[in-house]
Amino acid sequence: MNLTKSLSLCVFWAGVVFLSAAPVYAQEFLQARALLQAVHQVKISSEIQAKINHLDLLEGDRFQKGDVLVGFECSLLKAHVRVKQAILKGEKKTLANKKQLMTLQSVGELEVALASASVEKAQGELDIVRYATRQCEIAAPFNGRVVKKNVNPFEIVAPGDVLLEILDDNTLEVALVVPSNWLSWLKPGTPFKLKIDETGEQIAAEIVRTGAWIDPVSQSISVFGEINNVEATKNLLAGMSGSAVFENTGTTTQ
Numbered sequence: 001m002n003l004t005k006s007l008s009l010c011v012f013w014a015g016v017v018f019l020s021a022a023p024v025y026a027q028e029f030l031q032a033r034a035l036l037q038a039v040h041q042v043k044i045s046s047e048i049q050a051k052i053n054h055l056d057l058l059e060g061d062r063f064q065k066g067d068v069l070v071g072f073e074c075s076l077l078k079a080h081v082r083v084k085q086a087i088l089k090g091e092k093k094t095l096a097n098k099k100q101l102m103t104l105q106s107v108g109e110l111e112v113a114l115a116s117a118s119v120e121k122a123q124g125e126l127d128i129v130r131y132a133t134r135q136c137e138i139a140a141p142f143n144g145r146v147v148k149k150n151v152n153p154f155e156i157v158a159p160g161d162v163l164l165e166i167l168d169d170n171t172l173e174v175a176l177v178v179p180s181n182w183l184s185w186l187k188p189g190t191p192f193k194l195k196i197d198e199t200g201e202q203i204a205a206e207i208v209r210t211g212a213w214i215d216p217v218s219q220s221i222s223v224f225g226e227i228n229n230v231e232a233t234k235n236l237l238a239g240m241s242g243s244a245v246f247e248n249t250g251t252t253t254q
Helices: 003-021 075-103 109-134 180-184 230-235
Strands: 024-038 041-045 050-054 068-073 137-139 144-149 162-167 172-179 191-196 202-215 220-227 241-253
Touching: 068 162, 075 109, 172 180, 180 202, 180 220, 191 220, 220 230
Parallel strands: none
Antiparallel strands: 024 172, 024 241, 041 162, 050 068, 068 137, 144 162, 172 220, 191 202, 191 241, 202 220
């Protein structure tokens, strides 16, 4: 073997050794299971005991903010309001009379004070029945849909009975549970791709907040994301699941 060929082989193997020793920068994709959930989801309960006379919505129906979801038969409550108004009117006249008699020194301050207390009591009782009558109609707190219907028209419900479950399907968020060591790079603003199992769609989203605590047993934490394009949520439903795919660059392998 001549000297020139020997030098060429030495240079080749030196290059191989150098390339194999250099770090290779890989692009790693990390995934976590994701669940779509409504930001606003509530159970509508009754605050009074009454018979339902208006409940036209069915499960899945849409409604607008301010629409009457449930209406009650409240004739008796309205009659109570009129009774309490009459009582209050009488107590006010009694108080006015006591004050006039006190100027004539016919009654003392105690009688005036007691008459004044009676007016306040009557006013409070009127306020209570007026509040009850305001519960005769339950209006929608937001635009949304009916998730579950628990009662029907003509049924008599008691205070605390759950009537409807509703949600705002226009405001969905992505809930994930991820390893707590992801917090070294996972921050509000971190982008990810959401792959929906039910539809096969892939939607751009980003992390908006992290949970308040780490589960010490599983060493995991809840994080929440927001879909960037509001139009993309039109075909989505709360309860859909999928995978959140994060692009984690900068991982090195030897």
